[in-house]
Amino acid sequence: MDVTAFAINLDRSTDRWRTLSGQAREFDLPLIRISAVDGIGISEADQEAVNRPAFHRNAGRLMLAAEYGCYQSHLKALHEFLESRATIGLIIEDDLTLKHDLYARVEAAFHSTPKAHVIKFFSNRIVGFRRATTSCFGDEIGRAIHGPLGSSACYAVSRFGAELLINKLAVMCHPWDVALERGWDHGAEVYVLRKNIVTVARGETTIATRDIYRSVKFPKSKRLGTYIRRLKDDVARIY
Numbered sequence: 001m002d003v004t005a006f007a008i009n010l011d012r013s014t015d016r017w018r019t020l021s022g023q024a025r026e027f028d029l030p031l032i033r034i035s036a037v038d039g040i041g042i043s044e045a046d047q048e049a050v051n052r053p054a055f056h057r058n059a060g061r062l063m064l065a066a067e068y069g070c071y072q073s074h075l076k077a078l079h080e081f082l083e084s085r086a087t088i089g090l091i092i093e094d095d096l097t098l099k100h101d102l103y104a105r106v107e108a109a110f111h112s113t114p115k116a117h118v119i120k121f122f123s124n125r126i127v128g129f130r131r132a133t134t135s136c137f138g139d140e141i142g143r144a145i146h147g148p149l150g151s152s153a154c155y156a157v158s159r160f161g162a163e164l165l166i167n168k169l170a171v172m173c174h175p176w177d178v179a180l181e182r183g184w185d186h187g188a189e190v191y192v193l194r195k196n197i198v199t200v201a202r203g204e205t206t207i208a209t210r211d212i213y214r215s216v217k218f219p220k221s222k223r224l225g226t227y228i229r230r231l232k233d234d235v236a237r238i239y
Helices: 014-027 052-059 065-083 102-112 159-168 176-181 210-215 224-238
Strands: 003-009 031-035 088-093 118-120 127-134 140-146 154-158 190-193
Touching (some): 003 014, 003 065, 052 224, 065 088, 065 159, 140 224, 154 159
Antiparallel strands (some): 127 140, 140 190
């Protein structure tokens, strides 16, 4: 397999790119920079391919401009991957810390899970992990029975998986990290590692702080539909 990483990086985040590209050179890992869509500079009226009412119902809050930029940036990275000759696209965000054996472990994970279209190598939380297989590196690969798992900082896709995601997730109805793992909805076979094999810098986020997320949440009385949808997702996830 030919694994190539596509790193999403805002033009204004020069320090992050300097650090990430330096790591790639140190480990001799192929890395292609994807100029991220800066949602902060796009007005709500100019945001395309967004189902805002569906997003509000699904998330129980308003959509942030930076979330729109993040979503479009990941779609852009998937398109760039399909235009390349790589057989596996490793989509990463620029606050990731690379490891010398990352690409080898990505390749091994797909070899041991031939049905996989998407494999996540970093998640914020794993609850109720069910192992499907173990790679030659000892990485346990499977699924979690509870979610959402959180984060889209590091995941890999096959070419067929990228095509599925692009076609099925063209319209934004969820944050990207939530949409990505909903394989029962978009049809891709999504797997996750029991333990993360990379780390993410815990510095300043380019999307939003927890306080900002809290400030745009709807009152609980207006989130009943959101709770019902999440319950349905939990049932689909367990199935």
